[in-house]
Structures are given as structure tokens and as C-alpha cells.
Amino acid sequence: MAASARTMSKRHRRGWAIVGEQELRDLWLGGRGLLLALAFSVLVSVIAYLTATNQALNFLEQRESVNLTLQVAIAMGSLLALLAAADAVSGERERSTLESLLLTPVSRLDLTGGKLVAALSLWLAAFVITIPYVWFLGRGIDLVADAVITGVVVGTLLAVFLASLGIVISIFANSNRVSLSVSLFLLLAIFAPTQLPSSAQKGWAGELLLRVNPLTAGEHYAGKILVNGHSWSEDISWLISPIVAAAVFSAIAAIVGARCIRLGRGATE
Amino acid sequence: MSMCRAFGATLAVPSVALVLAAAGAGATASEISVNVDRSQIRTQLGHTFVFRTTVANHASSTTGSLIAHLNVLSLREGVEVDPEDWSTHRTRYIGTIPAGGSRTITWKVHAINTGRIALYVAVLPQAGLTRPPTTGRTVQLVVAERNTLNSGGILPLVLGIPSLLGLIAGGLQLARRRR
Numbered sequence: 001m002a003a004s005a006r007t008m009s010k011r012h013r014r015g016w017a018i019v020g021e022q023e024l025r026d027l028w029l030g031g032r033g034l035l036l037a038l039a040f041s042v043l044v045s046v047i048a049y050l051t052a053t054n055q056a057l058n059f060l061e062q063r064e065s066v067n068l069t070l071q072v073a074i075a076m077g078s079l080l081a082l083l084a085a086a087d088a089v090s091g092e093r094e095r096s097t098l099e100s101l102l103l104t105p106v107s108r109l110d111l112t113g114g115k116l117v118a119a120l121s122l123w124l125a126a127f128v129i130t131i132p133y134v135w136f137l138g139r140g141i142d143l144v145a146d147a148v149i150t151g152v153v154v155g156t157l158l159a160v161f162l163a164s165l166g167i168v169i170s171i172f173a174n175s176n177r178v179s180l181s182v183s184l185f186l187l188l189a190i191f192a193p194t195q196l197p198s199s200a201q202k203g204w205a206g207e208l209l210l211r212v213n214p215l216t217a218g219e220h221y222a223g224k225i226l227v228n229g230h231s232w233s234e235d236i237s238w239l240i241s242p243i244v245a246a247a248v249f250s251a252i253a254a255i256v257g258a259r260c261i262r263l264g265r266g267a268t269e
Numbered sequence: 270m271s272m273c274r275a276f277g278a279t280l281a282v283p284s285v286a287l288v289l290a291a292a293g294a295g296a297t298a299s300e301i302s303v304n305v306d307r308s309q310i311r312t313q314l315g316h317t318f319v320f321r322t323t324v325a326n327h328a329s330s331t332t333g334s335l336i337a338h339l340n341v342l343s344l345r346e347g348v349e350v351d352p353e354d355w356s357t358h359r360t361r362y363i364g365t366i367p368a369g370g371s372r373t374i375t376w377k378v379h380a381i382n383t384g385r386i387a388l389y390v391a392v393l394p395q396a397g398l399t400r401p402p403t404t405g406r407t408v409q410l411v412v413a414e415r416n417t418l419n420s421g422g423i424l425p426l427v428l429g430i431p432s433l434l435g436l437i438a439g440g441l442q443l444a445r446r447r448r
Contacts, residue, residue, distance in 0.1 A: 031445070034438040041434050045427035052423045129430060136426050 015106035019114025027084065027118050036080050036122060041129050047072050048133040066138040066147050067226040070130065071219050074155040077126030078215075079187060081159040085119035085166030086183035088112075089261060090173040099263055112257025116163055116250070123159035127151060143226065150225050154218040157242035161214055162187070164249035168256050190215045211238065214245040300328035301335075301366075303392050303405030310408060312380050313415040320378070322390045322405050324363060325371035334395040337361045338402075339376050344385040344409075354381045362395075386410040 027033040051065035092098040101111065131148060138144045166183050173179035193201075193209055193216045200206055210216040221238040224230040306321045326332050339359040341352040352359060356378050363372045378388065388410055393402035 029441065029445075031438060031441055034434065034441060038431060038434040038438055041431045045431055049423055049427045129434075132426060132430060136423055 015110030016113035016117065019106055019111050020117035021114075023114050023118030024121055027121065033122060033125065036083075037125050037129060040076055040080065040126050043076060044069065044073055044130055044133055048137060052137060062138060062141050063143060063227045063229075066134055066143055067223050069133050069137055070147050070151050070222060070226065073126060073130035073133075074151060074158060074219065074222070075191070075215070077123040077130070077155055078158045078162045080122040080126055081119045082162040082166040082183050082187055083180070084122050085116065085163040086170050086173075086179045087176060088115040088119065088167050089170040090176045090179040091170070093263070094176045102261070102263060107258065108261045109254060109258040111261065112167060112253055116160075116167060116253065119163040119166065120156075120159055123155060123163070127155055147226055150222045154222050154239075154242065157239070157246045158215060158218050161242065161245040161249050164246070164253035167253045168249070171256055171260050194219070212241055214242040218242040301326060301332065301392065301403045303337075303390055303403050305390070305405045305408055307408055308406060309411070311411045311413070313413045314380055314383050315415060317377060317379050319375055320388070320408055321373055321375050323371050323373045324366065324392050326366040326368060329368050331368055332366045332394070334365055335363050335392050336395055337363055337374055337390055337392045339378075339388065339390050341378075342387050343382065344387055348382060348384055350382055350386065355379055363392075380410070380412045383412045383414050386412060 048065075048069050051068055089098065092101055102108075106114075130151065134147045134151070135144050138147055165186065166179075169182050169186075170179045173182065190213060193213050196206070196209075201210055210220060217238045217240070221235050221242075224235040224238070225232065302325045304323045304325065306323075310318055310320065312318050322337065324335065324337060337360070339352070339356055341350055341355045343350045356376060358377070361374050363374065366372055374390075376388075376390070380386075386409075388408040389404055389406075391402040391404045394400065
């Protein structure tokens with residue numbers, strides 16, 4: 001029984017690894033990933049240049065400039081993962097390549113896992129691109145290591161959450177356009193609390209909203225460590241919603257991916 | 270001193286009191302004072318500093334509810350100062366102060382502009398708004414320029430990374446076409 005389970009596990013690992021490798025090849029050697037990475041690097045360059053030169057923006061402290069750059073990188077890196085994931089199934093369906101993909105001898109769970117890995121590679125690339133900027137802005141104040149570790153933890157949780165959400169939407173969407181539109185709409189809804197005036201973020205309702213929203217909670221945690229110099233454990237409760245969101249949505253993506261990927265539109269055929 | 274309740278931190282009441290006007294029910298003119306613990310502060314751009322004011326009731330009766338408000342302005346013409354940037358918590362509702370009692374308020378301020386800046390705290394009653402507010406002594410603030418960022422050295426980085434990625438993307442595109 002154990003041997004059989006091990007064989008099954010190996011087969012599953014091989015399956016998602018094969019799908020993941022193929023997806024990574026398509027994404028990066030096909031040029032789409034590099035173009036997105038290029039656009040991302042231009043954005044981070046502009047932000048880093050502004051924070052480094054324009055004191056009128058009130059980014060007066062190195063800590064604040066590192067925090068701002070890292071938060072933009074986390075948000076945009078997660079967005080890239082979401083966009084790639086939102087194209088995962090509905091895009092294949094629209095390009096009429098889903099049928100051949102479903103005929104390959106890998107389970108649908110493996111397909112979902114491989115596509116999730118490919119989507120997350122965009123976040124990983126975005127983060128690697130961000131490191132030199134963070135190093136430049138944070139050098140001399142012993143903040144680079146903290147920024148990198150915080151960025152990896154918070155960014156990966158948010159990227160897993162958003163990429164899983166994107167895959168679920170993509171499985172059920174009737175078309176790629178619908179999938180991308182719904183994903184972007186949800187992303188904007190998740191970002192909306194960051195635009196609230198500071199007075200609206202106070203009080204129990206405001207704090208609850210910030211804590212429940214994985215994006216605001218994650219960025220709050222990063223800010224507390226980088227700007228306020230808090231310890232890792234001091235505000236750890238703010239990581240609850242990013243952890244829960246990443247775990248729950250990746251589980252949902254696995255279940256939905258294993259059971260609901262269909263050739264026809266709307267996961268009904 | 271047992272009646273003295275601190276907001277953030279407690280400080281001994283300074284010796285010099287600025288007594289200007291009355292505030293609230295029960296207190297008459299010259300019975301409320303606003304004392305500032307510092308008259309001059311020197312700091313640098315971007316730094317945060319703290320000063321304290323003590324609102325004291327010298328009357329024999331309890332005051333009405335009081336509000337303390339921090340104001341920030343530039344002493345140099347042409348320099349726009351947005352007080353919201355300097356302190357996010359500029360209005361404090363300090364409630365009533367019993368006869369002979371005092372309240373100490375801690376103000377945390379972020380230096381946003383360089384130059385000569387004035388800070389003052391006004392205390393006014395929540396009721397009886399026809400009376401003028403009581404203000405404390407002006408805190409003179411001198412904010413010096415400070416460069417924390419090496420902006421010159423960032424240009425190679427912000428141009429280099431996108432260029433490198435562009436070159437890789439272009440090279441890949443070219444290789445694909447040749448194939």
C-alpha cells in the first residue's frame with residue numbers, strides 16, 4: 001500500500017513537473033514572460049528613481065523608500081502571477097489547445113499544479129529583479145536582508161493566493177476575456193482598501209478590513225518590519241489572512257482543477 | 270500631581286506658564302494655561318521628534334471638555350506647509366480637567382520641510398466657542414537639509430536592468446526567428 005502510494009506520489013510529481021516544465025518553456029522561451037519582466041523592471045526603475053531622488057514625495061527615509069519599492073514589487077509581481085494564471089485554462093480553451101492537453105497522460109490535478117508553478121515563476125522573476133533595487137536603496141542601514149526575507153514570505157503568500165484565484169476563475173470562465181476581466185476586477189477590489197483615507201482605516205472596523213484582506217495585511221506586516229523596525233514576531237498576527245488565503249485558495253484550485261476542467265466552455269461540457 | 274493624567278507620557282509641569290484665556294464651563298479667564306516643554310528644536314529633514322504640552326486648570330472648579338490642536342506653519346514666506354503631513358494626530362480631545370489638575374499631551378511630529386517652522390498648540394472648549402482659544406508658547410523649529418539617498422548612483426541601475434532584460438528578450442526573439 002505504501003509502495004503504491006509512493007508510486008502514485010512519484011507519478012504525480014512527474015506529471016506536474018512535466019506540465020510545469022512545458023509551461024515554463026512556453027512562458028519564458030516564448031518571450032511573454034520576458035516582456036512582462038521587462039515591463040515590471042521599467043516600473044520598478046521609475047519607482048526606485050523617484051524615491052531616491054524626489055524628496056518632495058515625502059519619502060524621506062531610506063526605510064520608507066525600501067518599503068515602498070518592495071510593496072510595489074510585491075503587488076505587481078502578484079499581479080503578474082494572477083494574469084498568467086487567469087490565462088491558464090481559458091486561454092488553452094480559446095486557442096483550441098485544451099483538447100490535446102487533456103489527452104496527455106497526466107491527471108488534471110497535475111495540469112493545474114504545473115500551470116500554477118508556471119504562473120508563480122513570474123512572481124519569482126519579479127522578485128529577483130527587485131533585489132538589486134532593494135539592495136541599492138537599503139544599503140548602509142542593515143535593511144537588505146530583512147527586506148528580502150519579508151518580500152519572499154509576504155510576496156510568495158500573496159502570489160500563491162492570487163495565482164490560485166486566477167486558475168479557479170480561468171477554469172470556470174467562458175472566455176479568456178471574461179477570465180482576465182474578472183481577475184482584474186477582483187484584484188482591484190482587493191487593492192481598494194489601500195486607497196482608503198487613513199482615518200477610515202482606524203477603529204475596529206477599519207483594522208478588521210485591513211486584517212481580513214490578505215494584500216493589506218501582508219503589506220502592513222512588511223511595513224511594520226521595514227519602516228518601524230518591529231521584530232518578526234511582533235505583528236505576526238497580520239500574516240494570518242495571507243497564510244489562510246494562500247492555503248485555502250490553493251486547495252480550492254487543486255480540487256476545482258482535478259474535478260472541473262472540461263473541454264467545453266464554462267466547465268459544463 | 271495625582272490628578273495629572275498623561276497622554277503618551279507624563280512630564281513635570283514647566284515653571285513658566287502662558288496664561289491666556291479661559292476655556293469651558295466652570296473656568297474663568299486666565300485660569301487655563303498651556304505650557305510647552307521646549308521653546309526651540311533643531312532637527313533634520315525626515316526626522317521625527319516629540320514635544321509635550323501640559324494643559325493646567327488653575328481654577329477652583331472643573332473645566333468643561335477641552336480640545337487641544339497642534340498647528341504648524343512656515344516662518345518663511347512662499348513655503349507651503351501641510352500640517353497633516355507633519356503629524357497624523359493633531360487634534361486631541363482631552364476631556365475635563367479638575368480644579369488644580371493638568372493633562373500632559375505628547376505630540377509626535379515628522380519634519381517634512383526644511384527651514385524655520387513654528388509650532389503651537391491651541392486649546393479650546395468643546396462648548397462655549399465664542400471664547401478665544403488658549404494658546405501655548407510657540408515652539409521654534411529649525412529643520413536642516415539632509416541627504417540620505419545617493420540619487421546619483423541609482424541611474425546605472427535603473428537604466429541597466431531594463432536594458433539587460435530588453436537585450437535578453439530581443440536576443441531570444443532573434444534566435445527564434447532564425448530557427
